[in-house]
Amino acid sequence: MAEPGDTRVAVYIDFDNIVISRYDQVNGRNQFQRDRQKVSVPAGTDPDPEVTEKLERAGVDIGAIIDYASSYGTLVLTRAYADWSAPINADYRGQLVGRAVDLVQLFPAAAYGKNGADIRLAVDAVEDMFRLPDLTHVVIVAGDSDYIALAQRCKRLGRYVVGVGVAGSTSKSLAAACDEMITYDALPGIEPPPAAEAAPKKSTRKRTTKKATHDEAETAEPAAPEEAAAPARGRSGAKKRTSSAQAPVFTEPGSDEQEPEPEDLQAVATRLLARALRLGHEKDDADWLHSSVVKSQMKRMDPSFNEKALGYKSFSDFVKSRDDLAELDESSTARLVRLLARS
Secondary structure: OOOOOEEEEEEEEEEHHHHHHHHHHHHHOOHHHHHHHHHOOOOOOOOHHHHHHHHOOOOOOOHHHHHHHHOOEEEEEEEEEEOOOOOHHOHHHHHHHHHHOEEEEEOOOOOOOOOHHHHHEEEEEEEEHHHOOOOEEEEOOOOOOOHHHHHHHHHHOEEEEEEEEEEOOOOOHHHOOOOEEHHHHHOOOOOOOOOOOOOOOOOOOOOOHHHHHHHHHHHHHHHHHHHHHHHHHHHHHHOOOOOOOOOOOOOOOOOOOOOOOOHHHHHHHHHHHHHHHHHHHHHHOOOOOOOOHHHHHHHOOOOOOOHHHHHOOOHHHHOOOOOOOOOOOOOOOOOOOEOOOOO
């Protein structure tokens, strides 16, 4: 992995785009449109358990996206554009705040209408390129073809453009307009999306006899009182249930949660090293990486990382203690390190 040097990176996230695209990728094409009303339940309303499960399966790891962007250099700014009053977006507050992401609020102009994130994002990006002349890289986290013009303009102004989108929802034209395009599934640390359960097939047989229709009506009549009582039971039990449609929670440095115990800090540092090495191998075909470059990448992903605070005299000692994860070569003046199990 080449030393980033003085490269400075700006990250722009069309949050609605990436979350909805991931939801459709995991749960089926256009599934979000079908579940929109169930997903956007008001606060205090008991969510649909099936939709809750779908949201958990389709959760987006914001940290993986930002860590990947940081592999290009120092993050100058990171912005996410969405309607943050929507429950599906508000559930990511912990991840976003923990990563110091600037949240830009965009209310939809009309019911079920677009919130104009693409226009606002593009305007801000072009303004930032003139306001920050030392900006070298622009990372656009979206797959919409609306961003083709923005990618072309960024390249015309001398910036290196990286796109991050969800497989199956990313425009080929946008990929061609970027200098580099990567899918969310290909980011280090991201597991392949779980297979969506097949929906039960509805019976298409029609009852053609009057007797069958009559018997069906008689069977349905006694059930009416129970069906009428069901909403009442739901209202009475809503206060007892505290479940909500939340995306999976990823522990991020700087979040509002309690500080982890010392043994947890070691595990966090191990995962940080693994992700930094994966990023390094992804961006460079060399088998070995300079340990100083790996450490710099870890510091960009988590500025609080300090091997001495973990009880090690040097970064080399820290890497040696993870000999089941990484191998250190000290045969020359330049210390080299590589990931043992590249997956």
